[in-house]
Amino acid sequence: MKFTRKANANWKGTGMEGTGTITTQSTTLDKAQLSFKTRFAEGVGTNPEELIAAAHSGCFTMQLSFLLTEAGFPPADLNTEARVTFEDGAITLIHLELSGDVPGITDEAFQSAAQKAKEICPISKLLNTTITVTATLV
Incomplete structure (x- = not known):
């Protein structure tokens, strides 16, 4: 495609x-x-970092949904907050904070799928910065 x-x-x-x-x-x-x-500063409107956070959280969460479904664990609910850190003229870190309701999955399998989604998500592959993820199974 x-x-x-x-x-x-x-x-x-x-x-x-x-x-x-x-x-x-x-x-x-x-x-x-x-x-x-x-x-x-603060104000009404958007900015490039916020748009990157939106793109990354959306891409990662959708990628994870595909991986979980392929593994036989269709998610009931996945929520990801992406925090983009801008420092000294560069994006130095993106942290993905994930919570998921995935019936029947073990925490170990959920953590593994989250790490794989982080690695293969097209937006993750595009970005030249440190990307971390914290995954909480609810």
């Missing part, structure tokens, strides 16, 4: 005082606000 997805960013003005928008092909994000403030 091969496909291409796209998004568009627009920026007006300087890096610090300017403003921008991000729009995705699906229009889930449609001219979402982007600014220095939304990236480095």
Whole structure:
């Protein structure tokens, strides 16, 4: 399977005082606000690190669902929070905090599947940083 997805960013003005928008092909994000403030402080809008966290948590969780189902343990519920650490101009760490309700699976098998999902998730493979995962079976 091969496909291409796209998004568009627009920026007006300087890096610090300017403003921008991000729009995705699906229009889930449609001219979402982007600014220095939304990236480095607080404000209404998004930022690249938040978007990476969203992409990574979504990709990892979906990959894990496929792995668990293939192993005979379809998950009832998986929830992943991705925390992206930005430090000195670089993303230095992404931590995936997973909780899952997977009937019939052992904790050992759940941990193993979570580690494998972390390794083979396409977004994990794309990112050049340390990625850690903590998995809690509920």
